[in-house]
Amino acid sequence: MAFLLLALAIVSEVSATVSLKLSEGFSKVTPSIVVVVGYLAAFFFLSATLKRGMALGVAYGVWAAIGVAAVAVIGALFLGEGLTLVQVGGIVLVILGVLALELGAAR
Numbered sequence: 001m002a003f004l005l006l007a008l009a010i011v012s013e014v015s016a017t018v019s020l021k022l023s024e025g026f027s028k029v030t031p032s033i034v035v036v037v038g039y040l041a042a043f044f045f046l047s048a049t050l051k052r053g054m055a056l057g058v059a060y061g062v063w064a065a066i067g068v069a070a071v072a073v074i075g076a077l078f079l080g081e082g083l084t085l086v087q088v089g090g091i092v093l094v095i096l097g098v099l100a101l102e103l104g105a106a107r
Contacts, residue, residue, distance in 0.1 A: 009045035065098040
């Protein structure tokens with residue numbers, strides 16, 4: 001259940017972050033509303049994840065790594081932003097770091 005809540009937190013945060021770009025400095029109403037609701041939902045679901053016993057370092061690490069990777073890919077695919085090989089390598093390193101956190105927590 002904790003991982004499902006964490007997934008909801010990640011989806012909410014990624015939606016809010018992408019909408020932040022689309023809001024054009026909060027000058028567009030609909031994306032601006034998605035930003036506020038998305039971030040509120042993200043913190044609600046992250047809090048629920050932690051309440052169910054997931055370690056803070058693991059939860060935040062997974063959230064951050066998947067969030068960074070998802071926003072970078074969405075930016076490259078749908079928002080006309082570039083994604084260099086060095087950036088892809090950085091994302092892979094972040095994900096590997098989170099994997100190390102998860103594996104270390106299992107001991």
